[in-house]
Amino acid sequence: MSEEGKLTPRNSANLLGHFEAEKTLLESYNSGRMHHAWLITGPRGIGKATLAYRFARFLLKHGQSGGADEVDSLFGDALPTVEPDSLTIDPDDPVFRRISASAHADLMTIEREFDEKKNRFKGVIGVDRVRGVGAFLGKTSAEGGWRVVIIDAADEMNRNSANAVLKVLEEPPAQAVLLLLAHNPGRLLPTIRSRCRTLTLNTLDDDTLVKLMADHAPDSSPEEALGLSKLAEGSFGRTLSLYEEGGLDLYNELTRLLSTLPQLDVEALHKLGDKMSRAGADEAFRTLGDLLCWWLGRLISQGARGKTSGLGLNESDDALMLRISQNADVNKLMDVWSKAGSLFDQAISGNLDRKQAVLNSFLALEGALKR
Structure with missing residues (x-):
């Protein structure tokens, strides 16, 4: 129960x-x-x-x-x-x-x-x-x-x-x-x-998700609920889970690190890895993996379809995705997406250190952008 x-x-x-x-x-x-x-x-x-x-x-x-x-x-x-x-x-x-x-x-x-x-x-x-x-x-x-x-x-x-x-x-x-x-x-x-x-059943629209968040997470602002709903892609369960895990703050931390590409901020990367390897950070680590794979999936979609807007949470996200997609082959990005998912799964199952999974995933993306 x-x-x-x-x-x-x-x-x-x-x-x-x-x-x-x-x-x-x-x-x-x-x-x-x-x-x-x-x-x-x-x-x-x-x-x-x-x-x-x-x-x-x-x-x-x-x-x-x-x-x-x-x-x-x-x-x-x-x-x-x-x-x-x-x-x-x-x-x-x-x-x-x-x-x-x-x-x-x-x-x-x-x-x-x-x-x-x-x-x-x-x-x-x-x-x-x-x-x-x-x-x-x-x-x-x-x-x-x-x-x-x-x-x-x-x-x-x-x-x-x-x-x-x-x-x-x-x-x-x-x-x-x-x-x-x-x-x-x-x-x-x-x-x-x-x-x-x-x-x-179809996915839920943003307005419905914002209403649900107002009912079940009244401390969340409409702006926060809207951002979370976009990350959750129509899933209320996912929206609520992201809210409980501080998903929007984690996503912003993720995109700040990604914005340093094609040469990653190594100090910021290690800080993120240390944060994810702490005791009690299991759900945050899982959420980070989901968000990274979501972001990579949207990036691959942009590269495959040539879409330049509406993929991220805002115009800044769209610009970041566009810049990175212009400097990477779609096939290489798909390899990174697959590798990142596997690394996070291995860490969740206890077969890999969580910090190592974070480092290897981001470094794989950095490597895919080098010509």
């Missing part, structure tokens, strides 16, 4: 920017012939899990009027005759509170397991995490309504766990719903994708 008071998809009452997706789910429910499995896709942090929990609350609240004796062998026949016009459930509702407290008997959530020894989440969802899904969905509902399983994220399942879920999808129980979230649906088995109805 998350820390008390912290915003999580499980306890978020509101969802902005995905009206059409909510409308699709609601219309499907009201039709009386709702699909047994939904594949909710889109980039990380745009609201997939928030939508899934929102729909789960709705089903577990409104589905109680459909008893088991009203259901036949086809999925989704027991639906209320009064059609709800919104997925919204009051935060004070008992169903909302129980789901928020991970205490609803008819909801199962599957996520990656946290490795206490390594102090991080495991890389995949193993078969032990999904083994009970079939049995859970096969039981009679504890509250006389629906049973719901949320898998976050389905594209993180290994092959054994994916096959276990596939078996459930092949013979779906009545009045049960699987909500599979996927950041990269192409990683899923084609047979899983074919048995789900896909619901694709």
Whole structure:
């Protein structure tokens, strides 16, 4: 369970920017012939899990009027005759509170397991995490309504766990719903994708992200929120994470160092490396790696498409990218982008010193600019 008071998809009452997706789910429910499995896709942090929990609350609240004796062998026949016009459930509702407290008997959530020894989440969802899904969905509902399983994220399942879920999808129980979230649906088995109805969420626009930041990070200024939203490229989760990690200040430090190219300020580079190697700087180091790769990706995009504006946060960023792109081959920049990502990953996994990862990444970029 998350820390008390912290915003999580499980306890978020509101969802902005995905009206059409909510409308699709609601219309499907009201039709009386709702699909047994939904594949909710889109980039990380745009609201997939928030939508899934929102729909789960709705089903577990409104589905109680459909008893088991009203259901036949086809999925989704027991639906209320009064059609709800919104997925919204009051935060004070008992169903909302129980789901928020991970205490609803008819909801199962599957996520990656946290490795206490390594102090991080495991890389995949193993078969032990999904083994009970079939049995859970096969039981009679504890509250006389629906049973719901949320898998976050389905594209993180290994092959054994994916096959276990596939078996459930092949013979779906009545009045049960699987909500599979996927950041990269192409990683899923084609047979899983074919048995789900896909619901694709779009990235959020800057105005929506600024509104969300005003609600969930009221200490942030509109200008800061706008800058962070551009770095996050439409992901609220990413925007909030960058805010909590001082992402805008870190980005400004990054671009100040990059502005010294083609001859890096070695003293400033070492200071940045020392800062990232300190105890407690794990998340800042991860954020720096993400920002560097984001910046390099935009730089490569400029070189490939000849774009000269709108790639950075402001005109100064655009000018820096233009200057550097004019002095580097796109293929060399792609090599640097790949190398930097690998170096930061190695350091995060503990196989490389963090300062060395910083030094080597920036020096690789410097080397790519020398003729």
